[in-house]
Amino acid sequence: MRGPRLWLSTVDHKQIGVMYMVTALFFFLVGGIEAMMMRAQLSLPNLTVLAPEIYNQVFTMHGTTMIFLVVMPVLIGFGVYLVPLMIGASEMAFPRLNALTFWLQVCGGFLLYVSFLAGGAPDAGWFSYAPLSEKPYSPHPGLDYWALGLLLLGFGTVLAAVNFIVTIAAQRAPGMTIRRLPLFAWMTLVNSVLILFALPALNAALVMLLSDRLLQAHFFDPAHGGSPVLWQHYFWIFGHPEVYIMVLPAFGMISEIIPVFSRKPIFGYGFVAASTVAIAFLSYGVWVHHMFAVALGRVFISVFAALSMLIAVPTGVKIFAWAATLVGGSIRFTTSMLFAVAFLLEFTIGGLSGVAFATVPIDWELTDTYFVVAHFHYVLFGGTAFALFAGAYYWFPKISGRLLNETMGRWNFWLVVIGFNLTFFVQHFLGLMGMPRRVYTYPNLPGWAPLNLISTFGAVILGFGSLVFICNILASLAFGARAGNDPWDAWTLEWAAASPPPPENFAQVPAVRSRRPLWDLKHPELPDWAAEGGD
């Protein structure tokens, strides 16, 4: 089962899942180093740590890396590892396809980074607006690598989505109806549908961009009848669902973790699941809020503003459901739970500042400033990354058979929370004061220097906090306490398997008669299937 050759050729969902997570962690370090380079350059006005062309490559690679090589693969990795276990299956529906999607991921990441050796990394930002991304304005081959790399990653992601959908549709244990599906699996399912309809728009746009750059097509070139706004429509009709693609599985993790550590079932399973479907539908109708500063016409923009505000409602439903799950519980403050609770608060800030961008006139002032940088880091770090930390502390015992160290966990938690908020909260003020994003340096206007210095200082703390996490993984793998099968006294099927699970996962899958099969097993006097009725 072990050995490098077997890791290379494996089709086991658990090994593939672990490989996804490990590559994502590696790229998290790379993207983190890029972030540190940016914060060093911006710590004071008029610094020359990085030349402008280097800074532009670094911020482009930071965004592209964190989105396509960290968040998406780590979420897919958790899904690949956990979904079969949670639904009582022994494997993904298509094990070899699963391996292919992982190796496509690796190749895509390699193509992106080999650009550094091939004459320069891409430098047009993660959304590569045309015509800046066209040959006349970005002649070196960085953007070709960017487009090809993303194309590979995009294909891989679509295939992974197909695999999830079929697995969840066809491989569920007897008794696990769709209304008894664990919420993490629910959200992975909805997420996969999102991917299936969103990623092809990106793939198509990338082929058009490559045609422009390599075959002298003129899709996005206004001088020859093309349209730069067309690229924006294509990109954001992928790009906004993408935001939800990066956050729905994290919602799923939180929906598993908060109930277990509150010792209560989720408050309103039906609403939490249904609101996910609502988010998925609405997310296809909000992309123009990335383009409110383009002259598109007032009525057209108002429609997208309305839909963008509407999507706050199902998101709010979730936040209230998680908060209400805490009420009346018996809350255990594990590191996992600390991250989950911090997620609730940080993500609420990110969600609320998101409503500011749906409020068109506010968007007209704040888009493309540091306010938007603060906003999406509250969503993607305060939201997704915090949920991932919570998920890592929660499922590491299942994956490795050992608990992560709780003392190091506390250090990890507090350094990350303090560092994160120092780095990004002040950026709201910088945006309000008029600092545009994506600038390699800035004038010494009143207040800008101290706020940027605080942000850089916070980033250093955040960096240390993340390193503590990696040290904790390494130390606990070697010396961690044995976890046993079910260290958290949890309720979903993965905790019925051994830790780590054997290749076939379960000797025998427990009977599923409710959403919490292991609760029923442990509490025959008060099974959920007898009490659940109302929902």
Place this chain on the structure above:
Amino acid sequence: MIWDAFRPQSPQVHAIAGLFDGFLILAAVIFLIVAGLVGFSLVRYRARAGAADPRPTFGSRRIEIAWTAVPLLVVTVIFVFTVRTMAFVDAPREPGQPPDLVITGHQWWWEARYPNGAATANEIHIPVSRRLLARIESVDVIHDFWTPQLARKMDAVPGRPGYIWLEADAPGAFAGACAEFCGKQHAWMRFQVVAEPEAEFSAWLRHQAELPAEPTGAAAEGTRVFREQKCGDCHAVSAADVRAAKGPSLAHIATRNLLGGELPNTSVNLARWIASPQSIKPGNLMPDPNLTPAGVQALTAYLESLR
């Protein structure tokens, strides 16, 4: 105004700041409700040693409907105010109304042209308390014209002009920046909007459209260097010259406050720029000329004569 976000100096930005204040109050209340509920639960319901699991509860349809309906109401209210403010900030122009000025984004500077032929770069003059209709264009990549205190952002998309109202309540020089990433020198694609009383504005406008005086002395020597170096291939020196527009117009450059969007317009800075523009704004499209110190001095004198 609870907090002077954006430090507004025009009716349009006042309206946006008011909307932002309302939004901020609402957001703070919602955050406090969530944080209060979470904080209360963490204190009140922390696990006691040896406590058994509470009896399961699965939710409450009534509460769930309530916390769907109330946010729906809240966003409806926000939407109404959004549409009203949009209509005020982007007030419709008369059918066929020509722009009062055309602002064009270039990598990495702003050109402004007025109907009387006046052309300037990186410094845009407007009268106080009279709104001008500005058309925003681009000749290369996408830029975004943003004067935070005076007006909304407007993307400058090649082939797709946009319009904004540019207005200021009081005289002053207001900082502006390009807000859409546009390449190597995006960071210093900065500019100023100078608002001045109507009389001064019309005097400025008339003067900018006039031809420059015939250079004498050191400045005359500078015109020779200017021709030799082919500066005129990219730079116009008078409003009448509309062919050379690759670089910023130098017409009446001596009257401007800033150079390259950032440096105070002094002889020393002007000479520095002429000697080595790449060391001041690395990557900009003007190559470092190969000039003797005397050449730099002559050219500086010539440009300073363009008042």
